[in-house]
Amino acid sequence: MDNKGWSLKGSLLPLLLLVSELLLGQSVDSLPICPTGAVNCQVSLRDLFDRAVILSHYIHNLSSEMFNEFDKRYAQGRGFITKAINSCHTSSLSTPEDKEQAQQIHHEDLLNLILRVLRSWNDPLYHLVTEVRGMQEAPDSILSRAIEIEEQNRRLLEGMEKIVGQVHPGVKENEVYSVWSGLPSLQMADEDTRLFAFYNLLHCLRRDSHKIDNYLKLLKCRIVYDSNC
Amino acid sequence: MKESVASTVVFILLLFLNTSLLNGQLPPGKPEILKCRSPEKETFTCWWKPGEDGGLPTNYTLMYHKEGETITHECPDYITSGPNSCYFNKKHTSIWTMYIITINATNQMGSSSSDPRYVDVTYIVEPDPPVNLTLELKQPEDKKPYLWMKWYPPTLVDVRSGWLTLQYEIRLKPKKATEWETHFAGQQTQFKILSLYPGQKYLVQVRCKPDHGFWSEWSPESSIQIPNDVTMKDTIVWIFVAVLSAVICLIMVAVVALKGHSMVTCILPPVPGPKIKGFDAHLLEKGKSEELLSALGCQDFPPTSDCEDLLVEFLEVDDSEDQQLMPAHSKEHPGEDRKPTPLDPDSDSGRGSCDSPSLLSKKCEEARANPSMCNTPEGIEKPENPQTKVTCTRDAQSTRLEGKIPYFPADGSKSSTWPLPQPPSQHSPRSSYHSIADVCKLAVGTAGASATLLGKTDTHALRSSKTTETEGEEKAAERREVESFHSKTDQGTAWLLPLEKTPFISVKPLDYVEIHKVNKDGALSLLPKHKENSNQTEKPSTPEASKEYAKVSRVMDNNILVLVQDPRAQNLAAFEEPAKEALPSLQENPAEEDLASFTSSPSSCGLQLGGLDYLDPTCFMHSFQ
Numbered sequence: 001m002d003n004k005g006w007s008l009k010g011s012l013l014p015l016l017l018l019v020s021e022l023l024l025g026q027s028v029d030s031l032p033i034c035p036t037g038a039v040n041c042q043v044s045l046r047d048l049f050d051r052a053v054i055l056s057h058y059i060h061n062l063s064s065e066m067f068n069e070f071d072k073r074y075a076q077g078r079g080f081i082t083k084a085i086n087s088c089h090t091s092s093l094s095t096p097e098d099k100e101q102a103q104q105i106h107h108e109d110l111l112n113l114i115l116r117v118l119r120s121w122n123d124p125l126y127h128l129v130t131e132v133r134g135m136q137e138a139p140d141s142i143l144s145r146a147i148e149i150e151e152q153n154r155r156l157l158e159g160m161e162k163i164v165g166q167v168h169p170g171v172k173e174n175e176v177y178s179v180w181s182g183l184p185s186l187q188m189a190d191e192d193t194r195l196f197a198f199y200n201l202l203h204c205l206r207r208d209s210h211k212i213d214n215y216l217k218l219l220k221c222r223i224v225y226d227s228n229c
Numbered sequence: 230m231k232e233s234v235a236s237t238v239v240f241i242l243l244l245f246l247n248t249s250l251l252n253g254q255l256p257p258g259k260p261e262i263l264k265c266r267s268p269e270k271e272t273f274t275c276w277w278k279p280g281e282d283g284g285l286p287t288n289y290t291l292m293y294h295k296e297g298e299t300i301t302h303e304c305p306d307y308i309t310s311g312p313n314s315c316y317f318n319k320k321h322t323s324i325w326t327m328y329i330i331t332i333n334a335t336n337q338m339g340s341s342s343s344d345p346r347y348v349d350v351t352y353i354v355e356p357d358p359p360v361n362l363t364l365e366l367k368q369p370e371d372k373k374p375y376l377w378m379k380w381y382p383p384t385l386v387d388v389r390s391g392w393l394t395l396q397y398e399i400r401l402k403p404k405k406a407t408e409w410e411t412h413f414a415g416q417q418t419q420f421k422i423l424s425l426y427p428g429q430k431y432l433v434q435v436r437c438k439p440d441h442g443f444w445s446e447w448s449p450e451s452s453i454q455i456p457n458d459v460t461m462k463d464t465i466v467w468i469f470v471a472v473l474s475a476v477i478c479l480i481m482v483a484v485v486a487l488k489g490h491s492m493v494t495c496i497l498p499p500v501p502g503p504k505i506k507g508f509d510a511h512l513l514e515k516g517k518s519e520e521l522l523s524a525l526g527c528q529d530f531p532p533t534s535d536c537e538d539l540l541v542e543f544l545e546v547d548d549s550e551d552q553q554l555m556p557a558h559s560k561e562h563p564g565e566d567r568k569p570t571p572l573d574p575d576s577d578s579g580r581g582s583c584d585s586p587s588l589l590s591k592k593c594e595e596a597r598a599n600p601s602m603c604n605t606p607e608g609i610e611k612p613e614n615p616q617t618k619v620t621c622t623r624d625a626q627s628t629r630l631e632g633k634i635p636y637f638p639a640d641g642s643k644s645s646t647w648p649l650p651q652p653p654s655q656h657s658p659r660s661s662y663h664s665i666a667d668v669c670k671l672a673v674g675t676a677g678a679s680a681t682l683l684g685k686t687d688t689h690a691l692r693s694s695k696t697t698e699t700e701g702e703e704k705a706a707e708r709r710e711v712e713s714f715h716s717k718t719d720q721g722t723a724w725l726l727p728l729e730k731t732p733f734i735s736v737k738p739l740d741y742v743e744i745h746k747v748n749k750d751g752a753l754s755l756l757p758k759h760k761e762n763s764n765q766t767e768k769p770s771t772p773e774a775s776k777e778y779a780k781v782s783r784v785m786d787n788n789i790l791v792l793v794q795d796p797r798a799q800n801l802a803a804f805e806e807p808a809k810e811a812l813p814s815l816q817e818n819p820a821e822e823d824l825a826s827f828t829s830s831p832s833s834c835g836l837q838l839g840g841l842d843y844l845d846p847t848c849f850m851h852s853f854q
Contacts (some may be wrong), residue, residue: 060441085327097323099271099392140584196838207325210351210441214392217440221391229391 019065048163049220055156056213059149063209066145067202073139078192080199088204089180095211107219108168115164115214117208118157119177125150128201131186149205156212167223255283256339260332262346266355269385270324270393270439273317273350274310276344277332285336291315296327324350354442357383359397359418360436364453376401376422376453380435385446394440403429404452428457 075081093116096102102110129146132138185197221229258280267273279289291304304315315330328350332343359380368374378399386393397414401427413418414435425431431454434447485492 045822057440064441082345091297095325099324099387099390100319102392103390108842143781207349207351211325213440217391217394219391221389227390229389229394 014098016126043162045163045166046224048159048166049224052156052159052163053213053216053220055061055152055159056209056216059152059156060209061126062145062149062152062211063202063206066142066149067206069139069141069201070199071147073135074195075199078195080196083196084200084203087200088207089124089182090117090178090208092115102215102218107223110215110219111160111164113169114212114219115157115160116177117212118153118160119175120180121153121205121208122157124180124182124201124205125153127183127186128198128205131198149209235478254285254338255281257281257283257285257287257334257336257341259341260289260334262330262332262343265321265330265346265348265353267350267353268383269387270350270354270442271319271385271387272322273348273353274314274319275330275346276310276314280311280334280341282334283336283338285338287336288333289313290335291330291331292333293328293330295323296329322350334646352441354393354439355392356386356395356437356439356442356445358445358448359383359437360448362433362435362448362451364431364433364451366453366455373423374425374455374458376423376425376431376433376455377419377437378433378451379419381418382437388440396440397435397436397437398444399433399435400447401431401433404432408435424851425455426461427455430454456670483599611697 019080064078093113095113095117096105105113105184129143129150132143132146182197186193186194186201188197243503260280261278263276265273265275275291277289277291279287291307292301293304294301302321304317305321306316306318307314326349328348330346330348334341359382362378362380365377365379366374367377369726380387380397382395386395388395394416396416397418398411399414399420400409400411402420410707412420412422430449430452432452434450435443436447438444549602
């Protein structure tokens with residue numbers, strides 16, 4: 001008889017947790033949120049968001065510096081900026097373009113969007129490192145930053161998946177992301193073409209990293225601090 | 230015909246151009262976009278600089294198109310941001326989108342366009358300065374006061390939703406200072422300053438920066454006055470204390486200035502130098518220790534009671550009467566070896582003429598009465614010098630000795646010098662003078678009494694290095710003794726007997742009588758001294774054959790002791806008696822001249838007079854000669 005009692009309790013407890021989670025909804029920060037059955041659930045949502053924001057902020061800083069370095073060193077007088085119009089592979093992802101649009105999106109959708117963008121950059125970042133290494137007179141500052149960005153991007157992706165698992169548990173989204181096809185351009189023999197390919201890639205990286213950073217900060221203030229940062 | 234028509238048309242056109250040129254009208258110059266800024270990442274403004282206007286009113290338009298669009302738009306608002314500006318409101322602003330903007334300048338004569346400018350609002354964010362900067366001086370109890378400042382983000386920026394994240398920086402300085410003190414405040418909107426100069430007026434400013442943008446301008450200055458931390462009351466107290474201290478210092482300085490010398494004398498009294506009456510420093514410089522010592526007075530000779538038991542005196546018995554008690558010296562001198570010889574205990578002169586207390590005063594008086602009469606050479610004479618001029622009397626010698634000792638006042642005490650019983654030669658082998666310390670020392674057992682004596686001489690001569698006979702060790706040992714005795718007597722004490730003669734030289738064996746004891750009253754207790762006995766110390770276990778000479782029979786010529794053997798006392802124990810008995814005997818007249826059997830043998834020299842035994846020194850002289 002005791003065993004049955006225990007088993008009942010064992011099954012009731014996770015149910016209770018799930019119900020409480022659903023009812024509470026947005027105000028997740030007051031509860032030590034852990035998805036049902038999750039193992040090693042120790043970090044609170046607040047800490048997860050804090051870490052994510054730090055990472056996204058850092059990645060954008062690196063991207064901005066890398067772009068400026070490249071622009072100063074290789075792209076002067078080539079008019080690359082005129083050609084780098086509407087050339088990012090992630091533009092197919094419908095991301096909000098201003099604050100109002102961003103605030104109207106539901107935080108789950110926004111989280112998924114962030115994940116998509118992050119996933120879209122896995123491949124290009126990997127190739128960026130490889131190709132910069134192979135460049136003649138590979139500038140160390142650009143290379144080191146590229147390596148750092150690739151690593152941090154992977155970490156951010158893991159953190160975001162954790163956050164999604166906590167905020168939006170149980171929904172497993174299809175892994176949608178934009179495919180990058182700029183690799184051949186990076187490997188072009190023509191210097192001008194190749195350099196523009198790099199320029200374009202770095203330009204898009206700078207923009208997308210800023211988008212991710214901005215969205216995450218919006219979400220953090222909305223979710224963790226209840227729009228009162 | 231056609232050619233003429235074409236040429237006229239060209240001519241007319243040229244005329245028109247010329248007229249316009251002459252009027253100064255030109256198409257507008259190329260405008261230039263200066264900068265575009267967004268204060269909150271929701272709107273932005275672009276400013277341009279017009280080119281040459283060409284003298285005609287020029288119309289400027291701003292045309293733009295966005296990334297991914299083909300439609301060209303015109304600036305929606307030329308007014309809000311001032312002249313030559315275009316304001317894009319929220320509706321017209323898209324983030325993460327490239328704007329391609331150009332300015333067109335148009336006038337009657339023509340138009341011109343600026344270069345296209347590619348603007349992404351994401352990267353041109355520069356907010357307004359923070360607002361409502363408030364300063365407050367907080368003074369918690371028992372703690373130093375600190376400055377607390379608070380501000381608010383610029384009104385347009387939306388920080389609450391997280392659209393923009395601001396970081397702040399403050400700076401402050403005292404009003405009169407030139408350099409600002411800058412502090413980074415992070416994302417907080419308040420700050421504490423702990424290190425403040427009291428009594429100063431501080432100016433404070435704050436500015437902000439978005440997470441990926443430009444720093445804003447500094448906010449307008451806010452000022453605050455820091456009060457003094459010293460109250461009026463404290464100031465008065467400190468002023469009073471300072472004035473009081475100054476007055477005291479002035480007084481002390483005045484006192485010191487007026488009575489500086491006397492104060493120094495009071496605080497640091499001059500150290501008295503050693504003084505020995507009759508001590509002539511010049512003699513010391515010349516190195517004539519013997520003369521020096523002889524020049525010393527013989528005041529306060531009576532030995533202290535401490536030494537009474539140790540006093541050992543060696544008397545040289547001599548029957549020559551022209552030389553008082555020291556006849557042998559003159560005979561010895563011609564053949565004297567001036568060189569210092571090793572210690573010859575037996576040659577220890579027993580010329581205690583001046584050693585004996587009873588004689589001391591008499592001799593000294595004589596010496597005093599006869600100041601130096603001779604012209605003695607003042608040169609430093611070393612003991613080794615055999616050519617010593619000895620033409621002078623003892624007084625002269627004493628004079629020379631006096632000059633040798635620099636530390637002693639060479640005053641009229643010359644006359645009080647110890648009359649040297651020895652001839653003027655410095656190198657009498659017999660040291661006639663013993664200091665009490667010397668005698669004591671002998672009693673203690675120092676080898677070579679003569680060396681000892683001379684050594685003492687030298688020490689008292691304050692280490693006159695002229696004499697070389699003395700051994701350093703003995704000198705040092707004697708010095709100690711001398712000093713110990715010295716402390717007991719006056720500086721001018723003449724008990725430092727001027728030992729002028731080297732004891733090392735011994736030519737003629739003489740028998741010596743040991744003075745076993747000298748009472749305070751001057752009674753002598755004597756012991757015969759054996760030749761072989763190099764040990765001059767007084768030992769109780771004197772040889773059995775020693776005889777005790779305990780009594781002075783009489784005093785001859787005011788300076789000769791006639792002693793009588795005391796057969797009764799053969800050992801130490803009996804020494805006391807004769808000494809005591811000798812007390813009254815000294816006072817006796819030479820009426821006991823029955824003892825004048827001088828020529829008798831030593832054993833028979835002892836005469837008994839009424840219980841008192843005296844020894845006639847001449848008895849012994851006969852026995853040895």
